[in-house]
Amino acid sequence: MFAELTNFGGGLFDEFRRLQDEMEGLYGRWPLPAGIRSVARGTYPPINIGATTEQVDVYLFTAGLDPKTLDISLQQNLLTVSGERHAPVKEEANYYRKERFDGPFRRLITLPDDVDPDRVEAHYRDGVLEIHIKRREATRPRQIEVK
Amino acid sequence: MAETNSERKNVKQSGSPGVQQREREPDVVLRPPVDIYEDADGITLMADMPGVSRDRLTIEVDKDMLLVEGDARVDMPEGMEALYADVRSTRYRRSFTLSGELEAGQIDASLKDGVLSVRIPKRAKVRPRKIEVRGE
Known part of the structure; x- marks a missing residue:
């Protein structure tokens, strides 16, 4: 069903760019421009x-x-x-996650x-x-x- | 040097190409976000599994293991091309181990709008009892 959705056309480049952006953000290199409306993972x-x-x-x-x-x-x-x-968080309950x-x-x-x-x-x-x-x-x- | 070579050979030899391919095939599973909390009577687990209907959800308890699995179904027109996808799979799976004071046989589960809630009661004798302090 989402097999089609993972079969990327143009979206692949955005995705690749986002990944690269995240990686480079981590290691401090000059990142490629991100889509102006793209959001964090x-x-x-x-x-x-x-x-x-x-x-x-x-x-x-x-x-x-x-x-x-x-x-x-x-x-x-x-x-x-x-x-x-x-x-909402239930009061009087102990949360693990x-x-x-x-x-x-x-x-x-x-x-x-x-x-x-x-x-x-x-x-x-x-x-x-x-x-x-x-x-x-x-x-x-x-x-x-x-x- | 010779050792590295033989190791490499071993890796190549193990398993037929078909098996290797199957191993490499990305079996992407979604890990649904959960809330888990405990109160005096038991533990409640809530999981977000959007797209899953009741007949595509399974909850299994095997010994002390609780397994939650679901298949999301979203109707899409033929020939659809992805422009963007945060969600890359339709399979949800997550498991937890239970401890002995929980009554695994009495688990109660419900699903509404893609939110699963599972209630695991504690055995009666381990529920906290108020201890009265007697005055003199």
Whole structure:
């Protein structure tokens, strides 16, 4: 399922660059420029973005979220998703691990230029928020007939 | 020098190429973030496993080992190309060892919106008892 998602097209270079950036950040060499909106590894929530010629899909892995706290907006090709995840600490309990994210989050995601902000759909299921954005028809590949 | 050579040979000889390939195949497993806390009656484990539905989740207790596994399922259109991916696998797995005072047979688990909560009660006799201090 995500086999397709690990099969990178253009994204590979971003990923490689991010890795390199992190490595070089550790060892103090001059880093390559990072994407201006790229975020540090481990930022909540994790996201995947996939595209077909017809649409762009954004998946946010936000388990246990109240969809009412969500605010999704799309301005041209900049998608903003904010919300709040509650994983409160129980009082009178002794914690061994507290790894789950708790609190408000906000992510800004740059999408391809040809997305249509008027045709967006979002679903929340099993802890995954899916946002489907249609692309404009003019940019889809068209079959050209030879007469 | 000779020793290094023979070592290298040994490494090459062990296992058929097929086996080696299988070993090298990236079996990427997601390690779900967890909260684990204890109160007077037992231990609670909460795990974030977005994309996992109830029928794709397994919780096993083998002796003192608690294993949590799940398969995430996200419907994606055919021919989708990845532009970006934080999540590189659909398989969640994490295990913990339990200790003897926990009642492994009485584990209770529930799943809601991708959040798993597992409750492991303590044996009745090890629950803390209030000790009364008598006055004179």
